[in-house]
Amino acid sequence: MAAHVLRLRIALLFGALRGDAGHVVRVVGALLLLVAATAAACWGLLTLRDAATEEVLAVTVLGGSAVTLGFALAPLFGAVDDPLDPRRFALFGLPRGRLAFVLAVAGLISVPILVLVAVAVCAAIVWADHGVPVALGVLSVVLGVLTCALLARVCMALASLFLRDRRSRELSGVFVLVVLVVVVPVGVFLASLEWQGSVPTQLLEAVDALALTPVGAAWALPGMAAVGGEVWMPALIAVATVLALALLWAWAVRRLLTTTERPTTGRARGGLGWFGVAPGTPGGAIAARSLMYWFGDRRYVVNGLVIPFAAAVTVVPLLIAGVPPELVALVPVPFAALFLGWLPHDDVAYDSTAVWMHIASGVRGVSDRVGRLVPVLLVGVPLLAVAIPVATSLHGRWAVLPALTGVCAALFLSGLGLSSISSVVAPYAVSRPGESPFQQPQRTTAVGALAQGAVMLGALVLSAPVLWCGWLALQGDPAATDMALWGGLAIGFGVLVVGVTVGSIAFERRGGRLMEFAEST
Numbered sequence: 001m002a003a004h005v006l007r008l009r010i011a012l013l014f015g016a017l018r019g020d021a022g023h024v025v026r027v028v029g030a031l032l033l034l035v036a037a038t039a040a041a042c043w044g045l046l047t048l049r050d051a052a053t054e055e056v057l058a059v060t061v062l063g064g065s066a067v068t069l070g071f072a073l074a075p076l077f078g079a080v081d082d083p084l085d086p087r088r089f090a091l092f093g094l095p096r097g098r099l100a101f102v103l104a105v106a107g108l109i110s111v112p113i114l115v116l117v118a119v120a121v122c123a124a125i126v127w128a129d130h131g132v133p134v135a136l137g138v139l140s141v142v143l144g145v146l147t148c149a150l151l152a153r154v155c156m157a158l159a160s161l162f163l164r165d166r167r168s169r170e171l172s173g174v175f176v177l178v179v180l181v182v183v184v185p186v187g188v189f190l191a192s193l194e195w196q197g198s199v200p201t202q203l204l205e206a207v208d209a210l211a212l213t214p215v216g217a218a219w220a221l222p223g224m225a226a227v228g229g230e231v232w233m234p235a236l237i238a239v240a241t242v243l244a245l246a247l248l249w250a251w252a253v254r255r256l257l258t259t260t261e262r263p264t265t266g267r268a269r270g271g272l273g274w275f276g277v278a279p280g281t282p283g284g285a286i287a288a289r290s291l292m293y294w295f296g297d298r299r300y301v302v303n304g305l306v307i308p309f310a311a312a313v314t315v316v317p318l319l320i321a322g323v324p325p326e327l328v329a330l331v332p333v334p335f336a337a338l339f340l341g342w343l344p345h346d347d348v349a350y351d352s353t354a355v356w357m358h359i360a361s362g363v364r365g366v367s368d369r370v371g372r373l374v375p376v377l378l379v380g381v382p383l384l385a386v387a388i389p390v391a392t393s394l395h396g397r398w399a400v401l402p403a404l405t406g407v408c409a410a411l412f413l414s415g416l417g418l419s420s421i422s423s424v425v426a427p428y429a430v431s432r433p434g435e436s437p438f439q440q441p442q443r444t445t446a447v448g449a450l451a452q453g454a455v456m457l458g459a460l461v462l463s464a465p466v467l468w469c470g471w472l473a474l475q476g477d478p479a480a481t482d483m484a485l486w487g488g489l490a491i492g493f494g495v496l497v498v499g500v501t502v503g504s505i506a507f508e509r510r511g512g513r514l515m516e517f518a519e520s521t
Helices: 002-015 021-050 054-077 086-092 097-107 109-131 134-162 168-192 203-209 217-226 231-255 282-296 300-313 315-320 332-358 365-395 396-423 447-462 464-476 478-509 511-520
Strands: none
Touching: 002 134, 021 054, 021 109, 054 203, 054 217, 086 097, 086 231, 097 134, 097 447, 109 134, 109 217, 109 478, 134 217, 134 231, 203 217, 203 478, 217 231, 282 300, 282 332, 282 365, 300 315, 300 332, 332 365, 332 396, 332 447, 332 511, 365 396, 365 478, 396 447, 396 478, 447 464, 464 478, 478 511
16 A cells, blocks of 8 residues: 555656646746756755865754745645645545555655755765764754655645635735744844854854754754764754654644545635634634734724834934933834733723624633734734844844843733733723724723723833843843843743733623623723
């Protein structure tokens, strides 16, 4: 049976060359371009035979990590059907374990994997010229290729389970945000490095960090041996990654074979927008509805546009007061993080009477709370991921990057956690749907001012230890830098979890009062 599946896989590859003349020309043209690109990549690697070991290490680890991430992201955002979907082989009655193994082996026979093998072999040849044992180079190639192949199989299965027929412009927008989160910070970081005939120290530190991650461990094995580093840790991580992916693939095969595929038509999800992208759960539906409001309602749009202006305004008085520009460059980003976390503090009131859908349908509080945070996270995380390295580059000292990250994480996530409570416990009247966002209703109580101030002040108070560590990091204390990073993440996520939990309980208990508030404002 295994041989039969492999023959089918090879037949599918050659079957791409059949069809009308136009199709054959396009396929052949694409293959020629791919062969040319592969030859160029192999030639570029082979020219590194005489290069310094650090340069080869940086190229192979960074390039290998990027390729591994590509194998993970391509199935999630591509719209190609998987020819090796386990459900296609359900009628053969094979044991699930054997079927998972056969399909994993068949997944190695693909054009991207063949290209990867060719490039990886060239990298192994270069490392052999640098004195690395051939066996270690071969082990790196095997582990790297297996990681990419299994990662593609697992991500293809996940896409088949959860994202079938959900590829849309909204999902493409999410992909663009992911690219921004990854590419822009990396580009700013590389542009800031000082290349003076050798690999910058910061880049080597990034390589060392990637060598201890699942995406870069396999590719770092020969380089670690060449520079005299510890090989056992990357090797352990690489082997553990392959084993974990194999277990995930076995689970995915079992899940696919025991899950009934939903019948679809060619235009089943056309026009559903975010509802076609979000998971089919209560939280997913609330997230989709919130996304539609955030990107379509003028009230949300105006609130979002105020953030960059409010953050930029803080720069002017500081410059006038004589604060050094390199310090002023760091100020707008924490302000933006604070305002981003503060944004959903009255999200229930912006729903107006539409909140009855959540209450009448018996939606759990956690689904409502988490679903409403998705738009802010979808906007805030990419924005901060781009702004933090840019601000650090303007500051001039990349050593403050972890501290600035921790400060922003604490302010942003703490604000989200407190907002999850405030929007349920203390909603206040806002302009109704369709009204001008600048037309605010008259309020007879000070609940609105208290709610706004409580969320913002609470986020600042909870983040005070991280802000202090960040200030010490600016003074050159390396220990404070690490404390600011990990303390900021711990405080931020802790407050977020507590806030979502408390807000969920309050939402379930205050349903009647929320409906009364929505009807009376």
